[in-house]
Amino acid sequence: MNISGSGDENAKNERPYISRRRGTGPRREVEGVVVRDGRIVLKGRDITNTRVKDISKREVQLTLFSDDNDNVNYDGMEELLHSLHENPPFLKIPHHGVGQDEINNAVPAPAEKLLYLLLPKKKRDDVIGDLEEEHEKIAQKFGYSFARRWYWFQASTSVISMTAEHWKKMVAAGLVVKLFSLVKGIFQPS
Amino acid sequence: MPINERLGEFERATLLALIRLGPNPYGVTIRQELENRLERNVSIGAVYTTLDRLEEKGFVSSWRGDPTPERGGRAKRFFRIEAKGRIALDTSIEETHRIIGSFQPARA
Numbered sequence: 418m419n420i421s422g423s424g425d426e427n428a429k430n431e432r433p434y435i436s437r438r439r440g441t442g443p444r445r446e447v448e449g450v451v452v453r454d455g456r457i458v459l460k461g462r463d464i465t466n467t468r469v470k471d472i473s474k475r476e477v478q479l480t481l482f483s484d485d486n487d488n489v490n491y492d493g494m495e496e497l498l499h500s501l502h503e504n505p506p507f508l509k510i511p512h513h514g515v516g517q518d519e520i521n522n523a524v525p526a527p528a529e530k531l532l533y534l535l536l537p538k539k540k541r542d543d544v545i546g547d548l549e550e551e552h553e554k555i556a557q558k559f560g561y562s563f564a565r566r567w568y569w570f571q572a573s574t575s576v577i578s579m580t581a582e583h584w585k586k587m588v589a590a591g592l593v594v595k596l597f598s599l600v601k602g603i604f605q606p607s
Numbered sequence: 608m609p610i611n612e613r614l615g616e617f618e619r620a621t622l623l624a625l626i627r628l629g630p631n632p633y634g635v636t637i638r639q640e641l642e643n644r645l646e647r648n649v650s651i652g653a654v655y656t657t658l659d660r661l662e663e664k665g666f667v668s669s670w671r672g673d674p675t676p677e678r679g680g681r682a683k684r685f686f687r688i689e690a691k692g693r694i695a696l697d698t699s700i701e702e703t704h705r706i707i708g709s710f711q712p713a714r715a
Contacts, residue, residue, distance in 0.1 A: 540655055546681030547634035547651050553677060575652025582656045 525565050528572040535576045614699040621657050622696045625688045633683045666692030
C-alpha cells in the first residue's frame with residue numbers, strides 16, 4: 418500500500434531530510450516509512466553535498482509501506498513530518514501501542530566521532546566511507562541493530578590497529594634518533 | 608631478497624586477494640575477500656594498514672574514484688598489485704613450498 422501525503426505549511430517548503438549535524442557530513446533524504454516489528458522506521462538514502470541542491474522541489478512526499486498485516490498507523494503522519502524538521506537525526510515517532518521510539522538508521526555517531534578523532538587524516542575518509550557503505554549492506558541483510566554492533570566492532574578494532582601502527586613507527590623513529598645521539602656521543606671528543 | 612621486502616602472512620593474503628578480485632578492488636571488497644578466505648574477522652583498519660605498508664614498499668598502487676552517494680559522498684580508493692609486488696609474492700610462495708617440502712599434515 419502506498420500513499421502520498423503532505424504535511425503542514427512549514428514542511429511544504431522543503432522535502433524532508435535528516436541532517437546528521439549542521440554543516441558536516443552527508444544528508445539523508447527520507448524516501449519512505451516502513452513498519453517493522455511494530456515500529457515506524459524511516460527509509461532513507463545518502464545524498465552527496467552536490468545533490469543537496471536537488472531538494473528544491475517544494476513538496477513533501479512520503480510513502481508509507483505497510484507490512485504483511487497491513488498495520489500502518491496513519492495518525493502520526495502530521496507529527497511525523499513535524500518531527501523530521503524538529504528532531505533530526507534521532508526521531509521520536511508516536512505510534513499506538515509502542516510509545517515513543519528512538520529510531521536511527523544512520524551509523525552510530527559516537528563510533529564515527531571516534532574514527533574522526535583518532536585516525537590519521539589521510540586514511541580517515543577511506544575507512545569511514547568503506548564502513549558506511551558496508552553498514553548499509555549489513556543493515557539490509559541483518560537489520561540496523563546488528564549493523565550498529567558490527568560498526569562499533571569495526572571502528573574499535575580499526576582504531577587499535579591503525580594507531581598501533583602509527584605508534585610503532587613513532588617509537589622506531591625515536592629509537593633511531595636516540596641511537597644516533599648515543600653513537601655521536603661516543604665518537605665526539607670530550 | 609632484502610629483509611624489508613619479505614612478506615608477512617597477512618600481506619601475502621592481501622596481495623592474493625588483489626589478484627583474485629580482478630580489476631578495481633577497494634577496501635570493502637578486499638576486506639570481505641580476506642574474511643572469507645582466512646575465515647576470521649578482519650578489521651578494515653588492518654586492511655588499510657597493510658595496504659599502506661605495501662604501497663610504501665612499492666608492491667601496490669592506489670588511486671581514487673568518484674564520490675558515491677552510498678559512501679556519504681566519499682570516494683573509493685582502488686588498489687592494484689604492481690610488478691614488484693607480484694615478484695615478492697611469487698618469491699614468498701616459492702619459499703613456503705621449499706620449507707614445506709614433502710611434509711604431510713597429520714590430518715590428511
